[in-house]
Amino acid sequence: MAKKAAETKPDALKGQEPVILLKGPERLLHQLAIQNMERGLLQQHGPDGVAVERHQGDQMQLADVLDALRTPSLLAPHTIVIIEGAEGLIKENENAEDSVVPGRKKARTPRQVLEDGLATPFPNATLILQVLEAEKWRPGRIDRAIVDLGGALVDCKPPSEKDVLGWIDRLAEDHKRQIDVEARAVLLERVGPELSQLDSELRKLAGASEERIDAKLVKQLVAKSSSDEVWALQEAVLSGDPKRTAQVLHEVLDIGRKSTVPAFWCLIDLARKLAALSINAERGIDPWSLSRALKLWGPAQGPTLNAGTRINPDVAAQLHREALDAQLAPRQGRGNERRALETLAIRLTLACAG
Structure with a gap:
């Protein structure tokens, strides 16, 4: 059995990776990974040097994605191509023609076309594949091709019960606030461990406080689930x-x-x-x-x-x-x-x- 390609965390991304695959349901981790990539690329190419394209995987042809990666943008020297719902991009259709060579039936599956496309570097673009439902993405040669190209597989699963309290502290700091230990516990009890929802509630709490968020404020402003x-x-x-x-x-x-x-x-x-x-x-x-x-x-x-x-x-x-x-x-x-x-x-x- 082939060894599974190693996964990394959003914070480890530097913007030098040509391809990243974001797998998992935690949207805030997807957002953090994309922000880290954009920040790193802007440092390399300057404030006007990066253009961003967003596409839905089930609404775009794979051939068009590959063209976008290989064709220099007229807007900026470097392009970030983000595919939301990337599992739809490689969904197989028994009656579909080859997405790159029209008229050729079943010559290559979409997975194989993408694998082949990743085999050649594309210096003027970065590809970001987003998969919220990780079970719909079958790991295999694509994952290995991403790593071989110098890309990264990013774990976007929700944090463990042990780690989520640290995330609450971090998110509070992002909003320039400190949160008390009791307030942190009340917030987790009422909101649950989903980081996107925690971030939304902390943004609201930060707007209603000056420096610290206490348990009384959480009980006043955060509704129970x-x-x-x-x-x-x-x-x-x-x-x-x-x-x-x-x-x-x-x-x-x-x-x-x-x-x-x-x-x-x-x-x-x-x-x-x-x-x-x-x-x-x-x-x-x-x-x-x-x-x-x-x-x-x-x-x-x-x-x-x-x-x-x-x-x-x-x-x-x-x-x-x-x-x-x-x-x-x-x-x-x-x-x-x-x-x-x-x-x-x-x-x-x-x-x-x-």
Whole structure:
């Protein structure tokens, strides 16, 4: 088996690579790699010495790409040709003609045409291939040809859980701010590890702060993710406290400005799980054995299992039917959607209170 070509990081790019392949879903790393290439090339060719062309891989012929690389630009001495969705550029078509020699059928696949094209240097251009869905790019001779030409394969996968905190610090510094340790943790909890989204939120936080970003500011300006809000509503219902449930609904619908659809889904899902747990508990089945089937894990697992075993099966089944009807009724002209949601939430909360 051929040895896999080594991958590098965006920060390692200097602008001297004739071809780079960006593989992975993290868009901010794609952007960083392209910026590093542009910076390096501008240093070599001067502020007006680099032109940039952007193309979609599924909307451009491979022959046109190769022509763009070999034909000197009239705008600048050097051209960066960026192909977004490069996997579309080499997608094979059983009935297609050779993309370089018209009339020749199946002589060479698009992959082979690109491999051959990369075998010859193109001194006046740089090719950047972007692949967000790395699984659609089959590594092979193209990757090796890129490396042999002096190019680079760039890893654009999301950072690990260990590395993402360092990225938050770095992105905050990019916006001329420092971020407190607690604020960093809150931001990651609410936004998740996607660097592009973290960068967007940090830009907003930087605009609202002078030097440091603290946890209070993050809580004020960064909304919780939809999954966090869903669990917060289920958690409130399971607590058996109607005031807490009403407060969470207010946060979701009024402060978060979310529609009632996710909240209805959340309550219907909870009602279904409680009904299943209650009926099986009456049959003597260990509720913990149902966790996998009901997709119960994490902090929601214990409270849901405990509530499900306490509720009467008939009551649980009736609540599930009411939950389904509550979502449908407003759509059929029977009542107000928000009022139906609030009523259902309080009914479930009181049932969980016992």
